[in-house]
Amino acid sequence: MSGWIASLAMLLSFLVSLSIFFSFLLHSPQDRILSIFLFDWIPFGSLKINVGFMIDPVSSIMTLIVTGVGFMIHLYSIAYMREDISIVRYFVYLNLFSFSMLLLVLADNFLLMFVGWEAVGLCSYLLIGFWYEKPSAIEAGKKAFIVNRVGDFCFLIALFQILTIFGTFDFSDISRSASELFMKDSFNVNLLCLFLFFGAAGKSAQFPLHVWLPDAMEGPSPVSALIHAATMVTAGIYLLVRNHVLFSLAPSTLMFIALVGSFTLLFAASIALVQNDIKKVLAYSTLSQLGYMFLACGIGAYATAMFHLMTHAFFKALLFLGAGSVIHAMNGEQDIRKMGGIRSYIPKTSFTFIIGSLAISGIFPLAGFFSKDAILFSAFKSHSLAILFWFAGLFGVLMTSYYTFRLVLKVFYGDKNFKENETHVHESPPIMIFPLFVLAFFSIVGGWVSIPMISGGDVFGKFLSSVLNPTVSVDSHHNLTLELVLMFLSLGIALLGIFLAYQTCCKKRQFFSDSSVVGMRLFSLLENKYYIDEIYSLILVRPLRFIANLFFKLFEQNIIDASVNGTGRLVKSLGANLRSLQDGYVKTYAVSILFGAVCIIFLLVFNFSSRF
């Protein structure tokens, strides 16, 4: 029941965003903006912060993704969470999340966006730790929140800078006056954008703040699909795109963003190569795909980043839901080494999962092909260092298709690595299958809204052009032959990845011999995720705890408090000693009086003489 109410609410929200979207299509580009003011939130002195919403083509796309994909995931959850006793709590959190995400996307100023930003973090915390009796789930939730807080620290500093410089948080005001207030590539604008980017990197799990996302897989699979693939983690991209005017004034920062993005995409993809948990593979894949989006932002191709954000939402949600369906079928098993050959048991799930895999690998004509290719093409022709980014992206394509198909082949094909009579592998109910098919459909056609080869085919880019500076989107005078060559190249690389996966998984051919020392080292390095968690624990977590303990035991208790107590004791013992003065013997008093009198006389005489 609770699930249906929640889904209905999402459906309603989706219909509203759909109607806004269509009304935008009917209007001319410059009219594609709606804003409403609700109330004063923090009016103090010269500061006026409103609660108000603004929707333009960029946020319209985001709301469609949040509500559309969200609605599918809600439907899916009804069946997926059916047997959980806390299903009501689950849907409360899920809808709170959707609300917060919409708040984030629709906010017309930075601070309100920050409210949504933090609220999605809270929901993420609650949903990762949804099964709170599992210590690892709670630990993962806590880690996610704290790592995000580190990003938020930077976000907050950026907000302070914005307030100091602009005196307002309003997005449109800031975009309008940014070029007047900042010199291009000046120190200030770079500093501001850098802090904003670190904030974005926390939420979107870019290196080195990526550590929380793989652990976040402790949450239920639909949550991973909604929050940790399709929507929340893309908030960082949205932040960058929303403030592209600021960022384009800071080319050095953009270069840095592109570097971090391409590093993350390679770094995460390489970890994904050897993971054995079905959801962990997908998690690292998400990191890697987010890296692509940051790379796109970094080279100024904001529309392309949004495009990839959208197609990624379709196919990654599909993959996560598919993985959930697999886990459901396998009675909770997540280790791909204990699966294999289940294609015939769950044909619908495997069909849609393979579509998702083809889409993410970038196979023509699925969605991922177009969006990834658009990023690669923009990288190729952007600037001097771009060939490096292009190469990174291309290498990423190879790894992506390899790890995805390694997953597909190990799960759905090959030998059965489980006891058939113990695990009754079963197909999921229709209400779980339906969203899979819808998402699979969009994973195929989602990319067709932006086919650059056909003149005027970039419908998506045009829709966003009223917000995103048209000069940064793909210009029309590009070299068609070059683009076709690049396309075939990336398609070929993707197919090569699939072929390699086939060779290793089905033919058992080994490219790295596990026995060689280098191979072993490399393998264990990847399997242990480059030991990043261990490094953080060694240089951050444990020293902090050690210092805190040291201060408490040594400084707080033995120095400050001891000196306070010592003062008390001193006064007490002083009193005890002074008490002996008042011993009640007349002779003692007489001597004291005499002594006092002598002193007074002495003083008087001294004073008297000194006056003359």
Next chain:
Amino acid sequence: MFPIVSWMVFSPLIGAFLILFFGDKNEKQCKRIVLIAIISSLISFLFSLVIFMNFQSSPKMQFVENLKWIESLGVSYRVGLDGISFPLILLTTFLTPIVLLFSWDDIKKRIRLYYFSMLLLETAMLGVFVSLDFFLFYVFWEAMLIPMYFIIGIWGGKKRIYSAMKFFLYTMTGSVLMLIAILWLYFATGFGTFNILVFLNSPVDPLLQTWLFAAFAIAFAIKVPMFPFHTWLPDAHVEAPTAGSVILAGVLLKMGTYGFIRLAIPLFPEAAVEFSPLLIFLSLVGIIYGALMAMVQKDAKKLVAYSSISHLGFVMFGLFSFNLLALGGSVLQMVNHGICSGLLFLTVGMLYRRRHTRFMDDFGGIAKVMPAFSVFFVIAVFSSIGLPGLNGFVGEFAILSGSFQSHFFPTLIATIGVVLSAVYMLPMVQKVIFGKIKFEANRVLSDLNLREWFVLVPMIFLVFLLGIYPKPILKIIEPSTKSLLLKIKGRKLLVKKRNIKKLRLVISEIAPRRGY
């Protein structure tokens, strides 16, 4: 004019004396006492609401009452309120009925004396906030100390005598310094009056300010408490009964910060500006140090106590950055901290009354048996962490964004405190309400009873109200902080000019001797 401020201040006292006429031998009599106590504090709350309705957004003192008292000394009964004191008054009148209701399940011995003390305490606290006469101020200030001493010493935990003594002696040290400073001020200026407004309007000679400011500052810093005068706080908070801890953290700590903003800063602006680097440094140390201490506590109540040190550090930081936004944020944050730390102490107290332990490791899996409680608990924790949309955020953000404009690096350090708050708070949630139930005793815990609902719901309501719609209270705070700041800013220029003069003087003195 109806003396509404006095009625608000003294209606708890009337209740307190009424209570003395009733016995507390059986349950029926006890109930009657509690009822009288709650009603009299509610009446005070109602008066404060009436004031709220009629409060004008202006920097002036409002609802001023003036009666002659000891004319020969220039002492008068002068009370009134403005945008700085009124938010704290509202907080006090709001919190007191709640903690009185909460005490019903907690306090089982010497009930009459307990409620008498609590009501006396309320009157004293309100008195401090409304006093516009140093003499009166000091009377209320000291009057606060006695009931609190008894509340900790009689109804407290195991180490209650030690803690009560420590609390008393610490605060007394500060009070004595303050008394000396007040008398010094009285005699040095020669106005022949204790009227605070007179002192506020006529600046003290900058040469006198340093020592006077230092005396006031130490008195208030102990109350806040600022590092390194803070060690009374964890002991007092932990040993006090829950209601006492709520009042301690919620209102009594604000006496320190209120003292700074009402007296120490405006009376001695030059000295305040001069001392501000030191005070900012100490508040930053407090933010980080309090957070680190909170991180290693095993006792939930102690954790919350140390978190107060960290939070009050933000308030002090805001006060001494001398920026409008930060100053307003500080006043707001005083209220917010009162609510969220109060809420945390209440929830921890609810756990304590069920299990008679506060060690976090004794709990675990509470979400399963006390779902409603857990919701409130999590909201309290996130309010303390400063989640936007809840009350803690608005003040914290205002403080930090305001002070950022003049103090770049200090703000960076203070903002680390925002990260650390999650680091020390979330493990508490993790240990207490999440996880599996480890102890059989926890399996049978009952969820909130009706009284506890009545205690928590108004608090939570305020958590959301102040987070989402703080406009009404900001409108109260704004004019007073603005005029205060203008005053300081004006004086700051004077300082500079005077320094130049002083420098010239020095030069002209030295120069002839050197034979120029």
